[in-house]
Structure formats: structure tokens, C-alpha cells
Amino acid sequence: xxxxxxxxxxxxxxxxxxxxxxxxxxxxxxxxxxxxxxxxxxxxxxxxxxxxxxxxxxxxxxxxxxxxxxxxxxxxxxxxxxxxxxxxxxxxxxxxxxxxxxxxxxxxxxxxxxxxxxxxxxxxxxxxxxxxxxxxxxxxxxxxxxxxxxxxxxxxxxxxxxxxxxxxxxxxxxxxxxxxxxxxxxxxxxxxxxxxxxxxxxxxxxxxxxxxx
Amino acid sequence: xxxxxxxxxxxxxxxxxxxxxxxxxxxxxxxxxxxxxxxxxxxxxxxxxxxxxxxxxxxxxxxxxxxxxxxxxxxxxxxxxxxxxxxxxxxxxxxxxxxxxxxxxxxxxxxxxxxxxxxxxxxxxxxxxxxxxxxxxxxxxxxxxxxxxxxxxxxxxxxxxxxxxxxxxxxxxxxxxxxxxxxxxxxxxxxxxxxxxxxxxxxxxxxxxxxxx
Numbered sequence: 001x002x003x004x005x006x007x008x009x010x011x012x013x014x015x016x017x018x019x020x021x022x023x024x025x026x027x028x029x030x031x032x033x034x035x036x037x038x039x040x041x042x043x044x045x046x047x048x049x050x051x052x053x054x055x056x057x058x059x060x061x062x063x064x065x066x067x068x069x070x071x072x073x074x075x076x077x078x079x080x081x082x083x084x085x086x087x088x089x090x091x092x093x094x095x096x097x098x099x100x101x102x103x104x105x106x107x108x109x110x111x112x113x114x115x116x117x118x119x120x121x122x123x124x125x126x127x128x129x130x131x132x133x134x135x136x137x138x139x140x141x142x143x144x145x146x147x148x149x150x151x152x153x154x155x156x157x158x159x160x161x162x163x164x165x166x167x168x169x170x171x172x173x174x175x176x177x178x179x180x181x182x183x184x185x186x187x188x189x190x191x192x193x194x195x196x197x198x199x200x201x202x203x204x205x206x207x208x209x210x211x212x213x
Numbered sequence: 214x215x216x217x218x219x220x221x222x223x224x225x226x227x228x229x230x231x232x233x234x235x236x237x238x239x240x241x242x243x244x245x246x247x248x249x250x251x252x253x254x255x256x257x258x259x260x261x262x263x264x265x266x267x268x269x270x271x272x273x274x275x276x277x278x279x280x281x282x283x284x285x286x287x288x289x290x291x292x293x294x295x296x297x298x299x300x301x302x303x304x305x306x307x308x309x310x311x312x313x314x315x316x317x318x319x320x321x322x323x324x325x326x327x328x329x330x331x332x333x334x335x336x337x338x339x340x341x342x343x344x345x346x347x348x349x350x351x352x353x354x355x356x357x358x359x360x361x362x363x364x365x366x367x368x369x370x371x372x373x374x375x376x377x378x379x380x381x382x383x384x385x386x387x388x389x390x391x392x393x394x395x396x397x398x399x400x401x402x403x404x405x406x407x408x409x410x411x412x413x414x415x416x417x418x419x420x421x422x423x424x425x426x
Contacts, residue, residue, distance in 0.1 A: 049352045050314060064302055066309035073302035089277055089286040092305075096279035100312050101263060139262045 002027045005044075005055040007034045009114075009205065011107055011164035012067040013054040014198045018160055019071055022194040023078060035115050068095040071157040080156045087152040094150045094158035097139070105133035107165045110172030113212035114205040123212075130173060137179050140166070144181035148188065155192050163189045168198060173213040216241045218257075218268040222327075222418065223247065224320055224377035225280040226267040227411045231373055232287055235407040248328050281308040284370040293369045300365040307363045307371035310352070318346035320378045323385030326425035327418040336425075343386060350392050353379070357394035361401065368405050376402045381411060386426040 004020070004027055006013030020027050032038045032053050039051045048055045048065050056064040056073075064070050072092070075081035082088050109129040112122050140162065143150065150158035167186055169176060176183055189195065201209060217233070217240055219226030233240050245251045245266050252264045261268050261278050269277040269286075277283050285305070288294040295301050322342040325335050353375065356363065363371035380399055382389060389396055402408065414422060 049355050050310060052314075062299065064299075064306055066306040066313075069302055069306035069309050072305055073298070076298060085286070085289060086275065086277075089282055092285055093277055093279040093282035096282050096309070096312055097263060099309055100279075100317075101265075104313075104317065142262045 001059065003030060003057040004028070005030045005032045005047075005057065006053050007032055008199045009201050010034065010053060011110075011168065011198065012052075012103070015067050015071055015160050015164045016054050016056070016074070018164070018196055019074055019080060019157065021196045022192065023074065023080070024194070025074070068099060068157075068161050071095070071161060075157045079154065080160070082152045082156060084152065091151045091156060091158040095161045097136075098158075098161045101139070102133070102136040102162065103165055105129045105136060106169050106172060106174065108172075109133060109174070110165065110168060110209075113172050114201055114209040116208075118208065118211060126173065133169070133172070133174055137166070137169075137174070137176065137182060140185075141179040141182050144185045148185070155189065159185075159189055164198070171201070171209045171213065214239055214241050214272065216243060216270040218243045218245045218260075218270065219266050220245055220247045220251075221412045222414050223266060224323075224381065224411065225265075225316070228280050228284055228373050228377045229267050229269070229287070231377070231409055232284055232293060232370065234409045235405065236287065236291060236293070237407070238287070281312060281370075281374050284308070284374060288370045292367065293373070295365045295369060297365065304364045304369060304371040308374045310349075311371075311374045314352070315346070315349040315375065316378055318342045318349060319382050319385060319387065321385075322346060322387070323378065323381060323422075326385050327414055327422040329421075331421065331424060339386065346382070346385070346387055350379070350382075350387070350389065350395060353398075354392040354395050357398045361398070368402065372398075372402055377411070384414065384422045384426065 002025065004016050006016065006029060008031060032044065034053050038044065039053055045051055047063050050065060052065065054067050054070060056070045064073060072081065081091060109126055112120065112126060116122055149155050150162060163186065166182065200206065215238065217229050219229065219242060221244060245257065247266050251257065252266055258264055260276050263278065265278065267280050267283060269283045277286060285294065294304060322339055325333065325339060329335050362368050363375060376399065379395065413419065
């Protein structure tokens, strides 16, 4: 059975949980707490030298890393990845946008709020991260004001990739009221068949988030 | 004829020049100096609301952005993208690695050295960028010490994506002597048929690089 090595509160990891649930694919989940160094052990680094989650491990031991590459691999031949070459290209384009122009700001702001001490010097970077995160939300809002989904006519892996951290952006101090089209899209994603939400942060992380936002 | 909107000294843009040259595909190049705000004009933002280069424009006006998504689109059906689904997945995995764990450090350090004033406060970030860039080079070295290319048995778009900024890393103050396998791979890429090198930085940018590294 396919194994996912992942940290449950990570949006990058949740992308795989959501797609696998919606595909109805059985899988095994091995919890790896990247916030406590569990991706930096010799055993883990032997499988993924870049020391990150998520990681997909096949029964024969083959390894695939990078959340959006895993989404693309799992979605091939399913309705979650368009057949049309141009729409397939747009799916990848949005997924690279997510990793370069969205996640490093939206996800990192959330991580700093919930997973670093209140006195962490990294908190000085929050205003700049939020500014850049809002730039990403504005780009998404522009697209979503004329399109129901990120590619083609239906929900797919570009939506999953962008949903993961957008739906928990408030945990990083982002206020999404300026983006009605984005909020409508988040609601549509939550209504897709087989949808599963990201687990809530632990009480300790939730307390840090509450004190930060 | 396909049009590339690009800034010549940008590695992300050079990826497209290199692949198109090696495919033998005719194209038109429109120079857009992102370092002087030319991606932030209303006309440019109407085509790419994220305000970045490169941008591919088809004859019918359709737009594709994100360098690695464009590489993937152009390489589909050619020898630059493997047929095997697992190797295709590995190509995307390395391309997401490039955009998340390599470019934000290796390319940004080079940009700061050559495209910001010597008194820029951003220069305080160079040691940390170089530390993270070396982590990426170490991951690449590990792979290349047992594989000639990033995917399968031949040169392809994952190599192009990772080559672009690795080959000019010295302009960001990176010393690659600790990575013999990586240096061997850079040399092999330079010997591929139809290879074209990135244009040299302008004299002004070159002077800043010389004063920074």
C-alpha cells in the first residue's frame, strides 16, 4: 500500500490527504513531525536528502518528494488533472505559482504564528510576509472573479494545491474579507465530494496562533 | 510565431532560450527588464497579473507563465521530457525543488550581488542565502554522484531548470569546488547539442558582482 510520510498540520502534506481521500485510494500515513526535527534524522534523510515532508513511498521502496509533483503523479489519468494540454500547462503554472509566490508567505506566516515562540525574532518578518501573501491572494482573486476553478471547467489539483494554505490563512493573521471570489471558491472546494478538512492545530499551536493573530 | 517575454540575464528566462534553441523552435524574444519595473506596467500586468518574467505568448494571445511550467509544456512529446510516468514525476519533483529550495537562495543571492546597490540593506541577507544555497547544492551533489542526469538516462528539462542558476552561481558568491559531481554535470550540460550560454551581465551589473564576490 502506498505510504505518505507527512506532518498532519502541514498544508503541503494535507494536499495529499485530500486528493487521496477524493480518489478513494487506500494509503498508509506515517506521521513525521517536521517541527521537531523528525525530517532531519539519518533514516529520513536517507530517503529524502532535502529533509522535507510530504514524501510518497511506493511498496517497492521508490520515493517521490515535493507535494505538487506528488499531486500531479497521483492525478494522472483521473479527472483531477485535465486532458487538454493547455489546461494541463495551466495547472502546473498555478502549482508553481503556489510554491513560489504563495506558500513562502502564506504558509510561513502561519508557521511563525503557531510554531515559533512568541519571542522569536522571526516574528519581525510577519508584516512583510503578510504583504507578499496578500499579493498572492490578489492574483488569485483576479482569476477567480472570472473563473470558478483554477483550470478548465472543474475542480482539480491546482485547486487542491492553492486551497491547502489559503483555507487556514487566518491562522497566519490573514483577513480574507477583501477577496469575495476567493472566499466563494474556498466554499466550493469544501463542498466537493469526499472533501476532508485539515486537522486542527494542537492546543499548544492553537494557543500560539490565538496570541499572534 | 511563439513569443517569449523575458529579461536576458534572468536564469528563469534563460531556461526557455536554452530549450527553444535545443528544440530548434523558432521564436520571438521581447526583452522586458524586470529589474527596471517593466513587468509592473499596466500593459504587462494585464497579461501576467503576477508581474514576473518569463511569459510565453502564443499567436492567438494565450498566455502561459512560470518558467518550469513553460519548459514542461514545450518539452511534451520531445526527448527532453521522459515518457516513463515515474521519470516524468521525478522531473517535476526536481523542478519544484529548484523553485522552492534552490532559486530563492542561489538566484536571489546573485540578484542582490549584481542588481542592488552596494549599500542595499538586502546585502545583510547574503550569508543566510548562501547557507541555504549550499544546502541545495549538497542535495544536487548527492544525486549527481550516482546519476549522470536528473531524470532517467538523458539530459532533459529538470537539468535545464537546475542548470540555469547553478551555472552562474559564482556571480552570487558561491564557490562550487566542494561539488565535483555537480561541476561535471554542469560541463556535460554545456556540451549538449545546441547549447547556448546565458548572456553576460551588463558592465554595470558585472561591476557590482565583482565588488560583491
